[in-house]
Amino acid sequence: MLKIGLTGGIGSGKSEVSKRLSAKGAMVIDADKIAREVVAPGTPGLARVVARFGDEVLHPDGSLNREKLGSLVFADSEQLAALNGIVHPLVGERVAQLQREAALDAIMVYDVPLLVENKLTPMYDVVIVVDASDDLRIRRLTGQRGMSESDARARIAAQATREERLAAADIVIPNEGSLEELDSRVDEVWGDLVLLRAAGG
Known part of the structure; x- marks a missing residue:
């Protein structure tokens, strides 16, 4: 079993990556969803x-x-x-x-928003960070989620910095372009994960 920690700041598009990995056969465990279920x-x-x-x-x-x-x-x-x-x-x-x-032989993907903040990197074989600039994330949060700019900035400020997150990453998935570019990068990453699993992690 290969344990993947998937994280990214609010508005980075982590859930888009999570959906794509699930579609490829990963078993996705969404910590927020489970927190609602319990x-x-x-x-x-x-x-x-x-x-x-x-x-x-x-x-x-x-x-x-x-x-x-x-x-x-x-x-x-x-x-x-x-x-x-x-x-x-x-x-x-x-x-x-x-x-x-x-x-x-599952590839388990743990969708953990506060992975870096809670210092959880040692729990995973691979840490994947979905990355986008703060300015772009603010635009997404105000445009797609209807947040005020001050609320969006406060949410981002309450999380780890972009630099802290990137420092914890084994794999980075940039998400500042089109969905096609994201699909292409997720395809590459999935190929790497399958090879890693075959090699025994």
Whole structure:
């Protein structure tokens, strides 16, 4: 099994790369998606979040109100640590389960937004960074996601710098051009990963 850590700053196009690798046969584990699953309605994870933060973090239908929870935790490091203490172990259990179920020759791609920030590079055989300039990422965030420029800049500033991310990369996928150029680079990278797997990592 080849373990790939895939990361990139907000607006870099990491999810586009993730989709393409999945289409080629990689088993993609999306940490953010799993983090949502473990606090879905009816889960022990959601019950623990409510026990810690109160009913006001729920929508009327019983689902988690992420905006409300976010407003409580992002301004308070103690509250954020409490939330992470609930969610991270549950995500870890689910990831371990998916790994156990995967084929021995799988190429596992872990889509981890904060891989560099959380110093997770040693967990992976290969770290892939999707790279785009800050200016282009701001244009994408304001244009495609409707963020204000100040919000986009704040999100980028809260993450690792471009330089820090590139320093952690074994493979870089630039994403500043067309989707055709991205397809071509992903094709090359996939070929390299298949060779690496064949060589035993």
